[in-house]
Amino acid sequence: MHRLLLRNIAAVMMVVASTVINADNRVIHAGMLLAVPGEKPLTAHTIVVKDGKIVDLLQGYADAHQFGSNAKLIDLKDSFVLPGLMDAHVHLQIDFGPKMAVDKLKMSSQLAQMRSAHHAKNTLLAGFTTVRDTGPVEGAQEMYALRDAIAKGWLDGPRIIASEIIVVTGGHRGEIAMRHDFKDLLDSKGDNTCDGPYDCRRVARKAITYGADWVKISATGGVATERATGTGQQMDSDEIREIVNASHRMGRKVTAHAHQEDGIIAALEAGVDCIEHGSFAGPRSIKLFKKTGAYLVPTLLAGHLLGEMAAKNDTLPAPIREKARKVGSQMMKNFAKLHKAGVKLAYGTDTAMMHGINAREAVLMHRAGMSEMEIIKTATINTAELLDLSDSLGTIEVGKEADIIATDASPLKNIEELLDVDFVMKAGKVYKH
Numbered sequence: 067m068h069r070l071l072l073r074n075i076a077a078v079m080m081v082v083a084s085t086v087i088n089a090d091n092r093v094i095h096a097g098m099l100l101a102v103p104g105e106k107p108l109t110a111h112t113i114v115v116k117d118g119k120i121v122d123l124l125q126g127y128a129d130a131h132q133f134g135s136n137a138k139l140i141d142l143k144d145s146f147v148l149p150g151l152m153d154a155h156v157h158l159q160i161d162f163g164p165k166m167a168v169d170k171l172k173m174s175s176q177l178a179q180m181r182s183a184h185h186a187k188n189t190l191l192a193g194f195t196t197v198r199d200t201g202p203v204e205g206a207q208e209m210y211a212l213r214d215a216i217a218k219g220w221l222d223g224p225r226i227i228a229s230e231i232i233v234v235t236g237g238h239r240g241e242i243a244m245r246h247d248f249k250d251l252l253d254s255k256g257d258n259t260c261d262g263p264y265d266c267r268r269v270a271r272k273a274i275t276y277g278a279d280w281v282k283i284s285a286t287g288g289v290a291t292e293r294a295t296g297t298g299q300q301m302d303s304d305e306i307r308e309i310v311n312a313s314h315r316m317g318r319k320v321t322a323h324a325h326q327e328d329g330i331i332a333a334l335e336a337g338v339d340c341i342e343h344g345s346f347a348g349p350r351s352i353k354l355f356k357k358t359g360a361y362l363v364p365t366l367l368a369g370h371l372l373g374e375m376a377a378k379n380d381t382l383p384a385p386i387r388e389k390a391r392k393v394g395s396q397m398m399k400n401f402a403k404l405h406k407a408g409v410k411l412a413y414g415t416d417t418a419m420m421h422g423i424n425a426r427e428a429v430l431m432h433r434a435g436m437s438e439m440e441i442i443k444t445a446t447i448n449t450a451e452l453l454d455l456s457d458s459l460g461t462i463e464v465g466k467e468a469d470i471i472a473t474d475a476s477p478l479k480n481i482e483e484l485l486d487v488d489f490v491m492k493a494g495k496v497y498k499h
């Protein structure tokens with residue numbers, strides 16, 4: 067019953083999103099076309115786009131004028147065309163780095179929101195037409211506002227599925243350490259901390275009431291939290307269970323940030339739909355992943371970047387540096403193991419700086435042994451399924467939203483082609499050509 071409810075809500079949200087943007091009719095001539103990732107790519111096809119949707123897919127290059135006098139031709143005969151990419155783990159409000167603490171004190175909330183909009187645009191231009199934002203630091207309402215402004219066509223950015231993050235006192239949300247009286251002042255908007263099952267149930271309901279599409283929990287400690295409190299389980303199992311039940315009853319899926327295996331197991335046993343990172347998942351977790359059908363979002367890029375920063379210089383505060391060294395080196399190895407074991411994977415980068423580098427995750431997945439086709443399928447079909455958007459996104463098929471990107475050469479031969487996306491269309495509107 068929950069699944070059905072989730073699907074219906076997702077369908078309603080998509081209808082709202084798709085009716086707002088009005089685009090011209092477009093006719094795309096695609097030289098190479100990966101219409102359905104996982105299947106063989108097609109050659110010389112015509113994609114017809116009307117009112118933001120794909121209305122026809124024809125063999126050969128059809129004359130644009132036969133689809134109306136206002137139909138515009140887009141010539142991608144020399145390109146490789148594929149569905150818009152999806153990233154299930156970004157933080158558009160974060161610009162991680164040594165200046166974070168100063169920014170937090172000096173930057174107005176208004177300017178911080180404009181920076182989020184800038185990050186969103188860079189993400190879209192990189193070919194990522196849909197993202198799940200897995201946790202605001204400037205405020206949940208600001209994240210929902212960005213989501214809604216983009217859906218209305220007021221700002222250029224990817225479609226945003228917005229997840230509030232719920233934490234226990236002292237738990238992980240990637241915040242910076244500062245004097246606690248300053249912190250109380252700066253974080254006064256947040257009501258995402260809870261202790262005890264009933265309190266956590268209340269906070270989950272509140273998050274959904276005020277706009278969360280998803281609910282995320284910090285089941286374990288996190289690398290980017292400036293405290294030497296480890297990466298093991300911190301939210302208790304009764305707290306996790308209450309959040310999962312309350313969220314599912316209101317038609318929202320739940321994902322859990324979890325590094326160490328105790329937290330992964332507690333979250334999967336409580337019925338979460340997804341695990342973020344899963345850095346130290348072992349045989350017991352793998353069994354549970356397969357039993358529950360939960361997705362893993364591996365975020366290799368975050369582990370890689372933090373590991374790199376920890377090794378290279380001392381800009382990271384000591385507690386973060388220590389954790390980054392341990393987790394960063396583990397992620398790639400463990401990912402290869404989980405992939406081999408057949409755990410369901412969605413694409414997610416944990417991008418919290420240099421927004422627009424999201425395709426670098428694909429390069430790391432390839433380095434860990436995944437094929438180009440599997441990677442592209444993960445970043446389209448799988449992630450659409452995780453986000454309950456399979457009916458409208460993930461492939462280039464008649465009836466779906468026209469989220470279409472293109473590269474110069476085939477990313478099936480060289481995955482690094484995804485680092486340089488030359489054409490971006492979202493819901494029929496061209497943002498980059």
Ligand SMILES: [Zn+2]
Nearest residue numbers: 155157200416
């Ligand atoms: Zn994250």
